[in-house]
Amino acid sequence: MFSIVNDARFWDRAARKYAADPISDMAGYERTLERTRAYLKNDDAVLEVGCGTGTTALRLASSVARIVGTDISGEMIAIARDKAEKEGIANASFEVGTPDAAPWPDASFDVVLGFNLLHLVSARAAAIAGIHRLLKPGGHFITKTPCLKEMNPVFRIVLPVMQMIGKAPYVSFLSGEDLDREMREAGFEIVERGRHASRGKDARPFLVARRR
């Protein structure tokens, strides 16, 4: 039932609405940008995987030399390119792609970003290994990931029904500890853990992992 092609189609259909929806917790988002910028340098080459419509890459572009966003959805990438052009941001580019099949040589990037993505990737171990490969030794992988194991258990009932009728993509049930362990097993050292939501229970741990 799940395949990368079906997921790409799901996200293609969602792209216009995703672009139009406001960020639900702007204070939490700004906190994430602020903590992310703490790891960026002016001469850095940065990759954002699962970049969606490019909002974050475009917000961070002025802090780095260049930023590339990739996503499985061609519709998301088309919107991101359009926004970059309209905003006149020349050091951001966007390509269709997945973290485990990226075209760049090993150690191409100083920092890799992946926000609201890892829970959606069925081949998560391959994705994390791909990101590890793309990072320079000592480079950082910065993530914030919805962890459904920490959310209302009703999702366990509702989600399969929504998936059956094509209203939800592949999603894994993760905890912050699962992600933490998977990153360490892939050769990362966790250097920062945070929760940035400005209200309510925060089930989206922010992790900064350094490539050993």
Ligand SMILES: C[S@@+](CC[C@H](N)C(=O)[O-])C[C@H]1O[C@@H](n2cnc3c(N)ncnc32)[C@H](O)[C@@H]1O
């Ligand atoms: C919830 S959106 C998050 C977008 C953006 N990172 C943000 O925080 O707003 C998830 C994005 O991941 C992309 N995606 C889903 N599965 C993917 C995969 N296996 N590889 C790359 N991108 C994927 C979707 O197309 C979508 O744009």
